[in-house]
Amino acid sequence: MxxxxxxxxxxxxxxxxxxxxxxxxxxxxxxxxxxxxxxxxxxxxxxxxxxxxxxxxxxxxxxxxxxxxxxPTLAEARDVFEVRRGLEAQAVDLVIKRWKPSFGAELEGLVREEDAARERHEEHVAGRLGGEFHIRLAKLSGNVLLERYMSELVTRCSLILAVYGSPHSHDHSGPNEHIEIIAALRAGDAAKAIGLMDAHMSVVERRAMHDTDPxxxxxxxxxxxxxxxxxxxxxxxxxxxxxxx
Amino acid sequence: MxxxxxxxxxxxxxxxxxxxxxxxxxxxxxxxxxxxxxxxxxxxxxxxxxxxxxxxxxxxxxxxxxxxxxxPTLAEARDVFEVRRGLEAQAVDLVIKRWKPSFGAELEGLVREEDAARERHEEHVAGRLGGEFHIRLAKLSGNVLLERYMSELVTRCSLILAVYGSPHSHDHSGPNEHIEIIAALRAGDAAKAIGLMDAHMSVVERRAMHDTDPxxxxxxxxxxxxxxxxxxxxxxxxxxxxxxx
DNA sequence: ACGCTCAATCTCGTATGCATGAATGGATCG
DNA sequence: CGATCCATTCATGCATACGAGATTGAGCGT
Structure with missing residues (x-):
């Protein structure tokens, strides 16, 4: 790495x-x-x-x-999340189309790492791994460009959460949602996986409230x-x- | 400009x-x-x-x-078109959600310009305007980031078409398809508009055949x-x- | 005492120089 | 006669220098 x-x-x-x-x-x-x-x-x-x-x-x-x-302004934040939702959906779609059993294990490994980091109270590491999940998902789509874009979007989302989000829940509510998404992927249920992903994005996005001065x-x-x-x-x-x- | x-x-x-x-x-x-x-x-x-x-x-x-x-390699070309299809669909979706009557006129103006350029046999200009249509559409979505990405994607597609595409049909088969898309947008028919857009992309994409030496x-x-x-x-x-x- | 003007300072914008690594052509050897 | 190796040439990587614009702080005026 x-x-x-x-x-x-x-x-x-x-x-x-x-x-x-x-x-x-x-x-x-x-x-x-x-x-x-x-x-x-x-x-x-x-x-x-x-x-x-x-x-x-x-x-x-x-x-x-x-x-x-x-x-980042709120308008920019909205734009970023909007595009990200779209690309996440596409990523899910492609991953299911090109699914291999090894994918599930790979993603679950990441979730476990995130859990471990969170238990060690290394919030920053956990947050990074939380974002990494989505980047890895995009990578599994086999589309290099999609991976690049997703990577950029995840980064920007992290900054937005850092600025507007609640102080300590750095990136995600919990990895439970990730686990559910993996299950849907494994089942090949594109609609459900996209739905879950969208809900997940909603949770993340809904933390645009506070503000702080530089x-x-x-x-x-x-x-x-x-x-x-x-x-x-x-x-x-x-x-x-x-x-x- | x-x-x-x-x-x-x-x-x-x-x-x-x-x-x-x-x-x-x-x-x-x-x-x-x-x-x-x-x-x-x-x-x-x-x-x-x-x-x-x-x-x-x-x-x-x-x-x-x-x-x-x-x-660009064929694999890259595939990636670019894949992502572009996804974002085009999202753009169409958003534009319909935020539709204003002026949008139709704006897009039609571009199509007319393209027609005019093509009649003047200014293929390069026409090609540029053909791409411009899609960038403008993304702009009308009101999402600046989406516009940026679309702009980059259209540019890359142009290069891909220049490399792999047939020599003279520079970007598009004809503006007819654009006209149809505008009609669907105006009617607020998201499904149809996305379908048309996807078909349009197929036409453009299906010109990945020739090759030339530098x-x-x-x-x-x-x-x-x-x-x-x-x-x-x-x-x-x-x-x-x-x-x- | 407060605001305005101007000068000193802090950075950036851009060009250029020197050193290193690639590309290339010629000479030599098989 | 053809292929390989080396020296020369070319082009990049990076640092630095110099000029200009922005920033700010002090001094002056009201």
Whole structure:
């Protein structure tokens, strides 16, 4: 699961997780210099990372201002969930068409992992696995593009839940719904599976209520923490000096 | 419709059109230097443009090789059409839910434009307008994200048709099908509209047969032509020298 | 005391340079 | 005569430099 580890991927992953876990609250400024300093790379690369995060809807980078963590509006949230419902339905449909017995075990494995994480009170991990379920489902559809889109949608939904959702139920009410969906898939009951999925989405979506104000965070500390967790080391990474000839 | 005109948008639009019109055949190398020279910008910006085109599936830019015009595989083509069918259905559904009388006129206007272009034998323009119909439909759904996805999908479909499709029927068999879809939308008949749309997609999709080899093209000539058409001037644009203090 | 203007500073936009890795053509060997 | 290996050339990866726009804080005026 872990990437090859080009520094640029580390920075991308670190920022993504930091945003999704709300360690970097919406509205937080993300200056290219500072980020580059902490990850040991130049603004050129940071810029690429921020561009990618923007295309994923996690960062808002307007023409000549400092990029900030995205603050999804309710309208955007509605759009995201709407499209996601549609693609989830399609994913379910395709998965049933191309069903193999191994699929059930694979999905159940994920649900178990999520359960385990939740029992360990690792809410963030559990939340991530909850989203992973849907991405895996899309992957099982055999459609790479669908998987990509679903991945992006799940990410955006996570941010939306982090912003508008109730503080601690990070992504899902419980994995029970996932289990039911798996059962319907296994039975080949497309209509029921889609119905369940839709209900599931409703539950997730119906947590668009609260609101919070973007407080200032110690960007440095957060980055160091996340970069460390991912790269396996901590603290700021110094820029690689000119190597000896 | 025309952009504000940052050079970077011009380059992006020019390359996009050149690729979709098959003036730059799949496999054609796209060196950053050369492109930059022709659009009067540095490799830094070209790189950003190429990255965007890659994310749109029009360019293939592998780690350390020169970027090339994308060569979609049949598997990719299948994925694209599959997802597009799903989103088209959803778009139709939403448009009917939020229908306003003005929608019909708007869509019909596009169809008429397409007809006119086709009568003038401007196949490329007609093809573009044919795709535009679907993007507009998605826009009328009121879902910005859906519009974005549809836009990307239509673009990719255009490339696929350019590669695998029959030489001259550039995007659509005819606007008749569009007219029928509009009628169903106006009648609020979601099932029929979705059925028509699906049939329409089938027709478009069923043109995955031929193949062609990537011949070498005079990149310079093509770029000059397309840059001229978009920017309103022609020829290579010299890099802006250091301006006097 | 409050608001406005302007200057100092913080970032971004973009070009360019240097180093490294791929592509290519020629020379050599079988 | 053909294939392979190596050197040269080309194109990219990345950092850095410089100029310009945005931000903000201080000083002035009312």
């Amino acid at each position: 872990t990437r090859p580890s080009p520094r640029t991927d580390i920075a991308h992953e670190a920022l993504k997780q930091a945003i999704l876990e709300r360690a970097l609250q919406p509205g937080t400024k993300l200056p290219e210099d500072e980020i580059g300093a902490h990850f040991g790379m130049s603004r050129t690369l940071v810029r690429a990372v921020l561009a990618k995060l923007q295309s994923e809807g996690l960062v808002d980078a307007r023409p000549k201002r400092t990029a900030i963590v995205a603050q 407080a200032s965070v110690a960007l440095g500390d957060v980055l160091a923490r996340y970069a460390g967790a991912i790269a396996g080391r901590d603290g700021a990474i110094p820029l690689k000096q000119k190597r000896a000839k | 025309t952009r504000p005109s940052p050079r970077t948008d011009i380059a992006h639009e020019a390359l996009k059109q050149a690729i979709l019109e098959r003036a730059l055949q799949p496999g054609t190398k796209l060196p950053e230097d050369e492109i930059g020279a022709h659009f009067g910008m540095s490799r830094t910006l070209v790189r950003a443009v190429l990255a965007k085109l890659q994310s749109e599936g029009l360019v293939d830019a592998r780690p350390k090789r020169t970027a090339i015009v994308a060569q 011949a070498s093209v005079a990149l310079g000539d093509v770029l000059a032509r397309y840059a001229g058409a978009i920017a309103g001037r022609d020829g290579a644009i010299p890099l802006k020298q250091k301006r006097a203090k």
